[in-house]
Amino acid sequence: MTEYNDPAVRYYQEVFDQCIHYLSIDGVIFGFHQNQLKVLLLRWKGTDAWSLPGGFIRKAESVDVAAQRIMQERTGLDALYLQQFHVFGEAVRYDQEATWRKINLPVDGAKWSERTISLGYYALVEHSKVIPTPDFLTEVCAWWSLDDVPALLFDHNHIIAVALLSLRKDFNDQPLNHLLPDTFTIPELQRLHETILGLSLDGRNFYKKVMASGQLERLSERRAGTPHKAPFLYRFKPSEPTNRLPTLEAKTA
Amino acid sequence: MTEYNDPAVRYYQEVFDQCIHYLSIDGVIFGFHQNQLKVLLLRWKGTDAWSLPGGFIRKAESVDVAAQRIMQERTGLDALYLQQFHVFGEAVRYDQEATWRKINLPVDGAKWSERTISLGYYALVEHSKVIPTPDFLTEVCAWWSLDDVPALLFDHNHIIAVALLSLRKDFNDQPLNHLLPDTFTIPELQRLHETILGLSLDGRNFYKKVMASGQLERLSERRAGTPHKAPFLYRFKPSEPTNRLPTLEAKTA
DNA sequence: CCAAAAGTGTTTTCCATACACCCATGA
């Protein structure tokens, strides 16, 4: 266990110099595929240990910009829909020594053994557009179905759980356009809602509700290549206000 | 403007040594008095500039514990009801140079000119129990009615606005026991709801709703010394679960 | 006795839920 990963040590040295100490960002990137809610995870080099994507904030960088940067690098996507959802600030969040061992870092290194406060962000992305890209310390970046997520490094299982609760709390009854492709069918939208809420909905009532919201428009085409009746395609009306929460506007008096 | 406040500089040196850099906590302490929602503000020594209470996180201290500590020092209260509501992480949150000038700090001092990311907490406290206490840098700690809050230092007007929106979003229809004394009348509770929500409610419907919640019990006494009909006193049933939001419980798999 | 606030009812409206049927398609 004393075979230190030298490039990793150098990487941390760089982070130590350029970024804010004691502070990190962890990202829960949600995608929806095959009727399942998925998250993007990273496998660390030379290990079978997985974690959430994350990173650090540069000294003169906005926190939101840092989050965008970090998530962009893992997904290849611009202008992600990001939501800050919780600060994980306990003095002891996980067993640091055991964790450094799992990812082959020197246990006694002072640099990375600082306690970190993590700012939790979740992203809603269109699954098919993502190009999963590992970072410097990892060798695999892949989607995991929420139900199958293994035991992760750090307190990342906890972070995912909190992210999911926040997502449920936030989205209420608004359609989740960021998780879907431009066009989709009503049953697909219903599966998405069911998956996030963790319950099953009545298709008739669901249809009425989303139609009543006035945010969808039906296209003339139908989904081709499915068995059974071909469902209509819909899309979110472009002119409508997005379902992003209203921006908190309040300026100094 | 070059009369530097030496003790202040020393204070910042201490903070610089013991606390996490680039990170601070700002607290919006809400109280309710005379049918008005109020916040606790501090006036800086030798100035007429006001700000929110705030402070820094020690290197091995939980963020929530730090917030408790900071708020306790300003209120004299233990075990405050605190809610983390937003991270203010823009790279430039306000005009630093102008601000340092207002509070008589050397404009070119490197120590306190670091950009800070602020973790916003709001507290709900019983107005009458608070002993407003200034800190080392301030000479007055006082309640301000939300409607009268002056132009504050930093971006604190903005932080208050966001705190209020978060409070409205969080509390939904739950009674706000932390803001009220042990006993209170239904009309008083109604005023509180109206003040926070910024709208007026129907007394009859309000009465039915809070009674239906089953969380209140009527005492035999009535509020004395009021003009007109004396209203009954109520209190929250002690055995009932508190109206604190359910703790986010989710452990590592 | 009158003004002002407290205390409680009934009616109506609306939204969420429950539920049933026909349609289109591939096998």
Next chain:
DNA sequence: TCATGGGTGTATGGAAAACACTTTTGG
């Protein structure tokens, strides 16, 4: 033709909103 999922209706129940009257007290 039948199994499967798509698409749309109608009925019902419960909560929220609208609304009116009596009671108590100080002046």
